[in-house]
Amino acid sequence: MQRRSFLAASAAAFTAPAVLAQSWQPEQPIRWIVPYPPGGGTDVIARTLAEAMRPALGQQILVDNRPGAATNIGGEQTAHAKPDGYTVLSADNAILAFNEHLFTKLPFNPEKDFAYLGAIGRFPLALVVKPDFPAQNLREFVAYVKAHPGQVNYASPGNGSPHHLAMELFKNRTGTFITHIPYRGMAPALQDVMGGQVPCMFLDLAGGLPVMQSGKVRVLAIGSAKRAPTLPNVPTLAEAGVPGAEVYAFQGVLGPAGLPENIVTRFNSELNKALASPAVQKRAADFGMEVLPGTPAAFKAMAREEAKRWGPIIKAAGVKLD
Known part of the structure; x- marks a missing residue:
């Protein structure tokens, strides 16, 4: 709706x-x-x-x-x-x-x-990567994952969470294979992405906006229909080349x-x-x-x-x- x-x-x-x-x-x-x-x-x-x-x-x-x-x-x-x-x-x-x-x-x-x-x-969810990930934008991220099948993992706060299923939708729309690493909650998942142990995840703005704004993770795209006022320079997934993948935690x-x-x-x-x-x-x-x-x-x-x-x-x- x-x-x-x-x-x-x-x-x-x-x-x-x-x-x-x-x-x-x-x-x-x-x-x-x-x-x-x-x-x-x-x-x-x-x-x-x-x-x-x-x-x-x-x-x-x-x-x-x-x-x-x-x-x-x-x-x-x-x-x-x-x-x-x-x-x-x-x-x-x-x-x-x-x-x-x-x-x-x-x-x-x-x-x-x-x-x-x-x-x-x-809350819109955004695709974020560790600060030193080779891809600088979403197209490069997709290309990197496809060039390294089965070698890229992603974190989530747990099985069945919006963050987990957002990535499954993203994989479906992009034809990529990324391995799920579920955690017991957002804090440890985000900590490992910031620390580089896991390269990427979908992160909601409610729990991750300060981290996104600080540069402790790099934001590639946001899953809302329009750009977020708090992240005006971050493209939507559709703008970045992945239509039909709006993802929210509501x-x-x-x-x-x-x-x-x-x-x-x-x-x-x-x-x-x-x-x-x-x-x-x-x-x-x-x-x-x-x-x-x-x-x-x-x-x-x-x-x-x-x-x-x-x-x-x-x-x-x-x-x-x-």
Whole structure:
């Protein structure tokens, strides 16, 4: 779904009847599950949003980190929670689009077992190489890899991550063979690319923008439709000669299926207001995140479109996590 659709959806969200939007007032703290360890981009964004939403909701929003099983632990806990508005989840590509293709069996159905509360935003992913890599641009990188089949490795934060599958899409579009080296998280993967132990990876702007700007890695291309304002001299993949390879890490908020409509509407309204707040806007700019306010229906439509898009890519790559 294109950004213009989200802008239109956002306008619809803000014109919801005030009585309906204000009809739910939480009476106890809200648990916000983050399916990753503390300190990462998803965790920081969730905490920033929780703080921005707290005054209007009148209750604490407590972030609960529940990492593991490619985010399925947090997803399962949310899907099986009581649908009363007191459990929500930061969900990204994994739960929203990837895992149904990566796992033979999931402990939840991503289309039916969640209430979609609203999108948060998306982070473009960029192809980066170690500082002394011989290729100076994307065309030279592709030529180098093809001239050294099976000799180039790439790092990722883990199997099934957006970064892993972004490279599989890139390999598919360029006809290259690059060997995957999965790590346990972004920090060690990025450290080894900066140190030269692994030559390349796809890196999201949320976790890697300062490193990109400092020159500790060289950025060859970015996977967004347009150039990133924070990296104006970096071409998109399409500009650099690889069309049809847009890659983002995107996220939004889910609750358990069966949430009453007044809770969904109120949470969505406060989420959209928080996304427009100065604190969240600053954090988004720091992370290179494109904020995506909008309706629950728009968020779900985007997620299901992404699931359909990535299914054939994951199948072609032969990636399975069970």
